[in-house]
Amino acid sequence: MAEATRVAVPDSVLLASLPSTAPSSSPPKPPRASPLPTSPPASTAPKSPSPPSSTASSPPPRRRRRPVRRPRHPRRHPRRLRRDRVPRPWPRRAHAPTEPFVYRLYEIVRNYGYAFKAVCNEKFGDGIMSAIAFSTKVEREDDDQGVAWVVITLRGKW
DSSP: OOOOOOOOOOHHHHHHHSOSSOOOSSOOOOOOOOSSOOOOOOOSSOOOOOOOOGGGSOOOOOOOOOOOOOOOOGGGOTTSOOGGGSOOSSOOOSSOOSSHHHHHHHHHHHHHHHHHHHHHHHHHOSOOOOSSSEEEEEEEEEOTTOOEEEEEEEEEOO
């Protein structure tokens, strides 16, 4: 058996050897419309003069809007230090605690804190109470009717 030899032929040579019109079963496509606008046919009727208008001119070209640059998600920025990764000396709490007694203490400070501050500033002058040189005392007190009251004393250096 004779071996067949393969020869590389460029595509342009193959395309040139094809017949110019190939028979097809589909109907021929209509010619494409010209992309350039065509002028309307000239009419034989005389044109009436139209009043000049400022809207007859084409509107100014629209400016291309720059896309809004949105910040990337913090997880996708490993080089930046995220705010929630900064070490803090206290626990991060997003809301008040759910334990009732601790919640009441939060509520007392939230409602009366500015009043306490105003009274202390009036009596001692501008400053703050120390939380380092600080002591607290909790006592029980009964009133005339036998109802128990709690007395919480906060003692801090001014």
